[in-house]
Amino acid sequence: MEESKQQTQWQALIQLIKHEVLPALGCTEPISLAFASAVACQYLDKNNIKKIEAYVSPNLMKNGMGVTVPGTGMVGLPIAAAIGAIGGDADAGLEVLKNITSAQIIQAKEMLTNGKVRVQIADNHKAIYAESNVYTETDHVKVCIENTHTHLILIEKNGELLYQTDSVNQALSHDDLIIKQMSVRLIYEFASYANFDDIKFILEAAKLNDALSEEGLKQAYGLSIATTLREHTKNGLMADDLLSKVIIRTTAASDARMGGATLPAMSNSGSGNQGITATMPVVVVAEHLNVTQEQLARALILSHTIAIYIHSKYPPLSALCAASTAAMGAAAGMAWLLGKGEYEPVDMAICSMIGDLSGIICDGASNSCAMKVSTSVSSAYKAVLMALSRIRVTGKEGIVCDSVETSINNLGAIVSNSMKATDTQIIHIMSHKA
The missing domain is CATH 1.10.4100 (2-methylcitrate dehydratase PrpD)
Structure with a gap:
């Protein structure tokens, strides 16, 4: 292979590896839902959350049912949705739960005890899909993730579209291209x-x-x-x-x-x-x-x-x-x-x-x-x-x-x-x- 072409290909491969090899705190399926909840709470008062309704793809449900969410001592997607909303850092990606506190964990568990969190299987055939709907008395924010665990495709507040992108963005398409070579x-x-x-x-x-x-x-x-x-x-x-x-x-x-x-x-x-x-x-x-x-x-x-x-x-x-x-x-x-x-x-x-x-x-x-x-x-x-x-x-x-x-x-x-x-x-x- 021509040296310049080889170097270009290697640099593209390095970027792919940096995209796919990342620090992650906890199993990435419940973390994906926690991340969605954390993003949603950037757009409302997280101290007044009334309920969370979440929807996940069948595979994400499968991988989130029986795994412990870091720091909580509890398994499953409901605690992930709750602690992500209350204590999650939306800027931390797969390390969204790295700064949660004991007080926030108690608050998240109380939400579960009071029946304020519900997680259901979404009506779609996506491999990775997580949707968190977080409600306060006055606001409702919907956040959707698709294709990879932190790839945001939609943010909506009170019916108003704040952000939307294709489920497969340009960067992902570029990654697909280099790996196929x-x-x-x-x-x-x-x-x-x-x-x-x-x-x-x-x-x-x-x-x-x-x-x-x-x-x-x-x-x-x-x-x-x-x-x-x-x-x-x-x-x-x-x-x-x-x-x-x-x-x-x-x-x-x-x-x-x-x-x-x-x-x-x-x-x-x-x-x-x-x-x-x-x-x-x-x-x-x-x-x-x-x-x-x-x-x-x-x-x-x-x-x-x-x-x-x-x-x-x-x-x-x-x-x-x-x-x-x-x-x-x-x-x-x-x-x-x-x-x-x-x-x-x-x-x-x-x-x-x-x-x-x-x-x-x-x-x-x-x-x-x-x-x-x-x-x-x-x-x-x-x-x-x-x-x-x-x-x-x-x-x-x-x-x-x-x-x-x-x-x-x-x-x-x-x-x-x-x-x-x-x-x-x-x-x-x-x-x-x-």
Whole structure:
């Protein structure tokens, strides 16, 4: 590729990564609704809220029903809508709840107790949609979010339109264009040879997600999966080896995030768990190898970009657990480190993971997400070890083909088409449970 064209493409890719890899406090589905409520309260007196009526897409409902909202100790979308309205910072995006106070949390819980918050499924087929209607005695503000977790498409006060835009704006269309030009090989070349100064921002992902991991090992969060596994390395039921470290330290961050820790995760493609999964296995292997900060940055940028690339092949919310595809990014990053920068192990590890993990369902964001994270990173490490020995799931087996690109596209086709029925069934089961 001509050098100037390559540099232009790499710069566009860097902008895409900066758009998709962002700090997020709490699970991004309830946070999206909290953000909508916070924006609405910029246009009215938040001290006199009488009621909140919210509507969310089926997938956002699925992912918001069972997850703890940071700082509140409560699960679900109603508390997210209420605390977002009362204490949310509309300028903070996915960190909208970073400054909430105990007094505001009490006030939000009182709103729920008094039946002043209602969240229903919206009558649309959008993957991501959140609408918050906040009422005082004199005013009603409606805010709508669509397509990504903080993409405002409408603000309306007392029937007067204050802001409106298309559901897909120019920036998003530009992001779609650059990712469609990519391939695993081109992403590998970008990660391996881009100017270090241009990509070292990704080291912030290691800093944030490692802090979340440490928090998850300090106290009980969620299902305490990581602390449980760590105890079993001490009593001999698990080996205290690199695989165990990868699983435990990655899962600890997911435990903390899903259990309501008030620390941000560095997200990927709108998900903290995806960001954790794309980050922590690479960090653990990098520490094991004692690599330089530049090598860590290159492995992380490879992991996160591969995760974004594969996720672009299917809807932003679907029946597939996206931690599994983020772990394909982690496999690429680990393979790059352990394989001394060679391309072939990266390619082979991704193909083996598609042959192994395809079809892990997403049954909503909850504490059990950390189980799926641990399964996904375990598969990633296994695929990397196979790739280092030049062994992979072959093109003669299942949906995997000789080409890594065709294999990824096959997975995307299954998620985008046949797994829609699976998603409908999952939401039906969960809504009837509720």
